[in-house]
Amino acid sequence: xxxxxxxxxxxxxxxxxxxxxxxxxxxxxxxxxxxxxxxxxxxxxxxxxxxxxxxxxxxxxxxxxxxxxxxxxxxxxxxxxxxxxxxxxxxxxxxxxxxxxxxxxxxxxxxxxxxxxxxxxxxxxxxxxxxxxxxxxxxxxxxxxxxxxxxxxxxxxxxxxxxxxxxxxxxxxxxxxxxxxxxxxxxxxxxxxxxxxxxxxxxxxxxxxxxxxxxxxxxxxxxxxxxxxxxxxxxxxxxxxxxxxxxxxxxxxxxxxxxxxxxxxxxxxxxxxxxxxxxxxxxxxxxxxxxxxxxxxxxxxxxxxxxxxx
Amino acid sequence: xxxxxxxxxxxxxxxxxxxxxxxxxxxxxxxxxxxxxxxxxxxxxxxxxxxxxxxxxxxxxxxxxxxxxxxxxxxxxxxxxxxxxxxxxxxxxxxxxxxxxxxxxxxxxxxxxxxxxxxxxxxxxxxxxxxxxxxxxxxxxxxxxxxxxxxxxxxxxxxxxxxxxxxxxxxxxxxxxxxxxxxxxxxxxxxxxxxxxxxxxxxxxxxxxxxxxxxxxxxxxxxxxxxxxxxxxxxxxxxxxxxxxxxxxxxxxxxxxxxxxxx
Numbered sequence: 352x353x354x355x356x357x358x359x360x361x362x363x364x365x366x367x368x369x370x371x372x373x374x375x376x377x378x379x380x381x382x383x384x385x386x387x388x389x390x391x392x393x394x395x396x397x398x399x400x401x402x403x404x405x406x407x408x409x410x411x412x413x414x415x416x417x418x419x420x421x422x423x424x425x426x427x428x429x430x431x432x433x434x435x436x437x438x439x440x441x442x443x444x445x446x447x448x449x450x451x452x453x454x455x456x457x458x459x460x461x462x463x464x465x466x467x468x469x470x471x472x473x474x475x476x477x478x479x480x481x482x483x484x485x486x487x488x489x490x491x492x493x494x495x496x497x498x499x500x501x502x503x504x505x506x507x508x509x510x511x512x513x514x515x516x517x518x519x520x521x522x523x524x525x526x527x528x529x530x531x532x533x534x535x536x537x538x539x540x541x542x543x544x545x546x547x548x549x550x551x552x553x554x555x556x557x558x559x560x561x562x563x564x565x566x567x568x569x570x571x572x573x574x575x576x577x578x579x580x581x582x583x584x585x586x587x588x589x590x591x592x593x594x595x596x597x598x599x600x601x602x603x604x605x606x607x608x609x610x611x612x613x614x615x616x617x618x619x620x621x622x623x624x625x626x627x628x629x630x631x632x633x634x635x636x637x638x639x640x641x642x643x644x645x646x647x648x649x650x651x652x653x654x655x656x657x658x659x660x661x
Numbered sequence: 662x663x664x665x666x667x668x669x670x671x672x673x674x675x676x677x678x679x680x681x682x683x684x685x686x687x688x689x690x691x692x693x694x695x696x697x698x699x700x701x702x703x704x705x706x707x708x709x710x711x712x713x714x715x716x717x718x719x720x721x722x723x724x725x726x727x728x729x730x731x732x733x734x735x736x737x738x739x740x741x742x743x744x745x746x747x748x749x750x751x752x753x754x755x756x757x758x759x760x761x762x763x764x765x766x767x768x769x770x771x772x773x774x775x776x777x778x779x780x781x782x783x784x785x786x787x788x789x790x791x792x793x794x795x796x797x798x799x800x801x802x803x804x805x806x807x808x809x810x811x812x813x814x815x816x817x818x819x820x821x822x823x824x825x826x827x828x829x830x831x832x833x834x835x836x837x838x839x840x841x842x843x844x845x846x847x848x849x850x851x852x853x854x855x856x857x858x859x860x861x862x863x864x865x866x867x868x869x870x871x872x873x874x875x876x877x878x879x880x881x882x883x884x885x886x887x888x889x890x891x892x893x894x895x896x897x898x899x900x901x902x903x904x905x906x907x908x909x910x911x912x913x914x915x916x917x918x919x920x921x922x923x924x
Contacts, residue, residue, distance in 0.1 A: 366749040372783075373751050 401637045408631030409638070418635070424599050424615070426629040434632045436639070441601045442516075442609030446591060447584030449520025449605065454528040454580050459573065461528070462535035467561055478536070485529035493593030496522040500594065510606045514596035517605040522594045523587055527580040534579060538572020539565060578651040582644060588613040612636050674701040676743075677840060677870040678723065683737035685718045687730075692718045696737075696896040698889060700840075705862065705871045707885025707902060709878055709918070714891035716874045717764075720842045723872075724759040725752050741840070757784065760833030764845040766825030768817035769832075773800075773809050776817040776828055780836040795835055802865070803831035804857040822849045830858065834865075841865065842872045847880065859884055878919055882906050890915045 413434065421435025465477050500522060501513035542565050550564045551557075566573070588611075596608025597618065616633050623630040678700040685693040693715030700706045708716050718733075720726075725746060727733045739746045746755055757780070769776050777796045786792055796813070800806040805827040809820070817828050826849045833841060843862075847855040862871060862884055875881050881888050882902055889899040890912075898905070898915045910916045 365754045366744055366751055368751055368754065370751070370754070372753060376753070 398641060401634055401641060405631050405634030405638050408628060409635055412628055413632075413635065422599070422601055424610075426619070426623075426632055432628065434628075434635075436612065436636060438599045438601050439610055439612045439615055439636070442595060442599075443585060443591075443611040443613070445516045445602050445605075445609060446519045446523055446595060446611060447581060449516060450523035450527060450584045451577070451580060453521055453524025454531055455577060457524070458528040458531035458535055458576065458580070461532040462539055462573075462576075463561060465532070466536045466539035467557075467565065478533075481529045481532050481536075485533060487526070489526065489587060489590040490593075492522050492526045493590040496590060496594030504606075508606065512596060512606075512608055514594060515606050515608045516595070516602050518596075519591050519594040519609075519611075520605070522590050523584055526587070526590060527583045530583070531576045531580045534576040535569075535573050538569040538576065541572065542568045574654060575651065578647060582647055585640065585643060585647070586613060588617045592617060612640055672701075674703055676700070677702045677741070678872075679738075679740040679743070680723075681738045683719070683722060683735070683739065685715065685722055685727075685736075686734045688732045689734075691894055693891070693894045693896075698896065698899055700870060700872060702870050703866055703868075704886040705866055705873055705884050707881035707888035708872065708874045708891055709876070709881045709888060710891035710897075711876070711918075713893065715894045716891050717844055719891070720761065720844055720872065720874060723840075723842065724756050724761060726761075728752070757836060758839045760836045760838035760841045762826075762830050762833050762841075762843045762846045764848050766822055766829050766849055768820055768825035768828050770816060770818045772814050773817045773820070773828065774813040777831050777835045780832065799831040799834040800828075802834055802861050803827040804854055804861065805831055823851055823854060826850050827854065827858070838869055840870045840872065842874070844874045845876055847875070847877065855880075878921070882919075890918060892918070 417433065417435055419435075419440075420437055421433060422438040422441075423433040423435045424439060425433045461477075461481065465474055465481070469477055496518050497514070500518045504510065504513035504515070504518055546564050546568060547560055550560045555563065591611045592614035595611060595614065597610050597614060598608035599610050600607055602609050616636055619629070620633050623633065676699045680699070681697045683693065683696040684691065696715075696719065708719065710716055721730075721733070722735045723739055723741070723746065727735050735747070741755065741759070746752075749755060769779070771779065774796055777799050778792045781792060781795050786795070797806060797810075800809065805824060808824060809828075817825065820828060826846065830843075830846060846858070850858065859880070862873070865871065873881065873884055885902045887899060888902040888905055890897045890905070892914060898910060898912050900910070904910075905915060906919055908916060910919075
């Protein structure tokens with residue numbers, strides 16, 4: 352065309368030349384590599400830190416059997432302190448489980464409505480609203496649990512205390528639902544329209560298209576949304592601290608007060624002597640939470656990979 | 662038809678691309694084996710063959726698109742301008758000299774203008790007037806200019822499928838490539854436009870080397886100086902296009918395929 356073709360010799364040089372674009376490319380590769388590695392370094396750093404704080408206790412004092420099997424968490428007992436977290440695990444698990452029962456139908460329903468049915472202005476305003484809901488600080492949710500849900504539960508169910516699994520589960524579920532909705536809606540939106548067109552062209556109804564085609568195409572993202580909610584439930588501290596009643600208890604019904612692992616650390620860490628058994632026991636709970644989170648994420652990853660390879 | 666005369670002349674041209682003992686496999690599954698051929702400057706080299714013959718894998722091995730697929734393994738020798746493409750530092754410099762048109766249109770999410778101006782910009786052309794000239798010329802050659810000249814600022818990805826394919830061709834031309842590789846370009850283009858693009862390719866041959874992968878046997882006959890027939894990962898035969906189509910073949914399978922008596 353307009354320029355003359357360079358001669359063969361010049362071309363042979365060009366294929367080995369380190370030009371500006373080549374250098375920028377290499378530089379960006381290095382920066383991206385550092386970015387990726389630093390995330391791993393930070394995670395390992397955090398793990399080392401919490402492990403070191405709890406490690407002496409973990410090796411010398413801690414009786415694993417007692418730690419996981421005993422429901423007695425009495426770290427400040429002068430004669431015979433006991434460090435059993437079974438009741439705390441039960442508290443966290445029951446609240447998270449109930450929260451997911453609340454959040455999954457709400458968030459999937461909302462995501463399907465926003466993603467598949469709502470159009471134009473309605474859709475845009477709903478998305479903004481959901482994102483606003485996701486930004487409400489957890490202490491506000493705890494406040495709602497304390498001052499609105501509490502008397503409501505006492506009145507409705509005629510129970511003496513309204514701060515219990517039901518209260519915290521509903522609060523946590525409502526709290527996790529917006530972010531789960533947002534992620535699930537992204538997953539639905541990522542399903543190409545030509546899938547919907549192809550399915551609708553075969554005479555499938557709206558619901559059949561959503562159920563058979565859209566949901567199965569988006570199931571990785573939806574599963575990711577649910578597991579993010581589970582992780583949120585395990586890690587949430589303030590709202591749970593305020594709404595559960597913070598009483599050590601293995602719940603027999605949703606009307607029992609419980610105490611969560613995270614809330615225990617938050618409430619007690621400030622009052623312990625650094626390095627004491629109690630202090631180290633709290634860090635051991637931290638290690639346990641870290642391991643749980645790791646296992647949840649790893650499982651999620653493996654499930655998603657399994658689905659992808661099918 | 663002048664193709665006979667041109668073919669004779671092509672023999673005089675220097676070798677642009679030399680492939681010897683090329684083997685391509687995916688995850689150990691062979692896709693193409695033992696291909697040796699050479700493509701000469703300013704010829705149109707046709708590759709015909711049914712699906713799964715290894716035609717697209719062949720193209721991918723030339724401009725190092727194997728790098729996008731970790732499962733793809735290439736062995737053998739590919740030389741572009743005499744240079745081993747599997748042994749060079751700046752693979753981007755190689756790719757910038759080879760234009761590729763994929764079977765399904767890929768309109769980048771840029772405006773029509775920016776789609777075509779991208780490659781010259783990457784090469785450092787900044788002058789607006791110069792870019793305008795390149796954009797108009799490339800779009801005109803891809804038989805798209807008349808349809809889009811009033812909407813150069815709308816998104817390329819919003820054009821119709823056939824228009825996007827011609828946009829892709831215009832983009833490949835904007836690279837001012839030495840080698841243009843077309844992979845079943847007419848799959849999403851209507852017959853009239855296909856004919857117009859074919860005429861353009863006949864012109865372009867004077868400026869560049871073209872490898873035309875097609876599953877339209879007659880398209881190869883209309884355009885290619887020489888044609889290779891690929892079948893199930895094997896290069897069955899290479900010959901002067903007219904010869905292949907008039908029955909001067911070494912392999913019965915080639916005759917069956919070009920006469921449409923296959924499978």
